[in-house]
Amino acid sequence: MASTDVKVLGSWPSPYVNRVRIALNLKSVNYEFLEEKLGSKSELLLKSNPVHQKMPVMIHGGKPICESLIIVQYIDEAWTDGPSILPSEPYDRAMARFWAAYVEDKWSPTLGGFRNAQGKEAKVAALEEVREGLMLLEDTFAKCGKGKDFFGGDTIGYLDIVLGSFLGWLRATKKLADIKLIDETKTPGLFGWAEKFGSNVAVKDVIPETDKLVELFKMMMTARPKA
Amino acid sequence: MASTDVKVLGSWPSPYVNRVRIALNLKSVNYEFLEEKLGSKSELLLKSNPVHQKMPVMIHGGKPICESLIIVQYIDEAWTDGPSILPSEPYDRAMARFWAAYVEDKWSPTLGGFRNAQGKEAKVAALEEVREGLMLLEDTFAKCGKGKDFFGGDTIGYLDIVLGSFLGWLRATKKLADIKLIDETKTPGLFGWAEKFGSNVAVKDVIPETDKLVELFKMMMTARPKA
Structure with a gap:
């Protein structure tokens, strides 16, 4: 597993959050899962996604990325040595x-x-x-x-x-x-x-x-x- | 200009349709603009986008691609010799x-x-x-x-x-x-x-x-x- 500075903010039942975790697992990227409490939003979440104030947020090297579909595409593009997530054609x-x-x-x-x-x-x-x-x-x-x-x-x-x-x-x-x-x-x-x-x-x-x-x-x- | 088999289906006032036309122009791709009449939908449009029945549709080499944001990304990926539309990082x-x-x-x-x-x-x-x-x-x-x-x-x-x-x-x-x-x-x-x-x-x-x-x-x- 590659050692990287990756944090995922979100709660365990959320399909949107779990997309990000699956994509990181596929790429064998270690990450810290910062679990959000159900029914509330952490300061870090609000600060990291001020536009939508929603999970998931992934923070990579201090930079927040928001919106699950965008994060999954980012993961595919940032860790190119793992298996491809998007098709090649x-x-x-x-x-x-x-x-x-x-x-x-x-x-x-x-x-x-x-x-x-x-x-x-x-x-x-x-x-x-x-x-x-x-x-x-x-x-x-x-x-x-x-x-x-x-x-x-x-x-x-x-x-x-x-x-x-x-x-x-x-x-x-x-x-x-x-x-x-x-x-x-x-x-x-x-x-x-x-x-x-x-x-x-x-x-x-x-x-x-x-x-x-x-x-x-x-x-x-x-x-x-x-x- | 490259000669290609590209058709764009849509109407002139639509921002969504015009995204596709701008992206093709940026890549210097010739295309045929099959103008949809305002207030109606052509058979070809309905057949090419049965799920949403919406414009724009771009047909490239006989294959339809739908949804303006997806089409613009497709254009960027299919014609890589033109200027990049998405950033590189x-x-x-x-x-x-x-x-x-x-x-x-x-x-x-x-x-x-x-x-x-x-x-x-x-x-x-x-x-x-x-x-x-x-x-x-x-x-x-x-x-x-x-x-x-x-x-x-x-x-x-x-x-x-x-x-x-x-x-x-x-x-x-x-x-x-x-x-x-x-x-x-x-x-x-x-x-x-x-x-x-x-x-x-x-x-x-x-x-x-x-x-x-x-x-x-x-x-x-x-x-x-x-x-």
Whole structure:
């Protein structure tokens, strides 16, 4: 492991924070995880990301870098001797960025929508939206992964990290609602992908434990105002 | 000029479309501009961007690439013999991406908010928001540009394109509302930058004529339902 002056600021359940940790692990970069307390923001976080005041922040050699997708690309560009995170061909890079933006801006909000939907009808509609997105990603997996283990091919890449960071929450959803969002028959490609991604050495200790997420989710539900 | 099989799908007033055209001009890449009619979407556009059904789309060698920020990065990576659009250092690249995302997700919506605000109070509040963002970008210009002509230094770069694509609408706002958003005294850095960006040979014929935008804006205001 290379010895570097890298700090990651964020909390353990955050998919966005965990993207950064997975990318650093893939590059074998040592880092200090400065854990933010749930529900509050440290002075260092606020000072390091004054524009958005959000985690994750990565501080490298004293310089803060913000926004998970930007940090992951920075990691790929700053540590070029590790395995590549973005594909090498411009068109493949554009596709990885396109689908990463899709996961970020379109699909992940449907996951939150499902988690927070009230009443059976709303739940069913929200679940349908999540599944539609996964069907699209199943297609993308076949196209980008070209029959290999990951969206990135033989190794974990950008889109793997961006989508895979939600794996903990997908597992928690299965446990909480007995709903398999990534399904052996409907999305067999993603099913196999999730197994391989989740058990990868760079990933497995970063994805939060399902029971801890379930507990956190129940706490959040209790704390929120009733509809 | 290199001869290539490049098509750009989009309409003339769109800042997002014009980013792509500026980036191609900077790289001296010939392209065919397939102009979309205002208020409708061509079959080719819908087929090329089935996920978002939005312009711009760039088709290179038969392959469609979507989303303006992704297309501009693709152009930089596909035509490496032209001038670089992204900076060369990883940290500078991350900063350019950070501020480009700020312009895209935070600042440009305030510009739309100001344009559409109804009533004096709402107008004043919306204007204040636009100006706050510009003050932040004035600061960023000093940091990223390091006293040179552009955010990208001596030459037009990523953040120049992303912010500069709004220059036509800023000029139209000045003409319509007699409000200088980029101001000689409040944002002197951006004022000088806008002059140099707008008169650059890769840019000047792409930024829509102010009178045409003013006319379009008046038409849009007439067409929309009354509050």
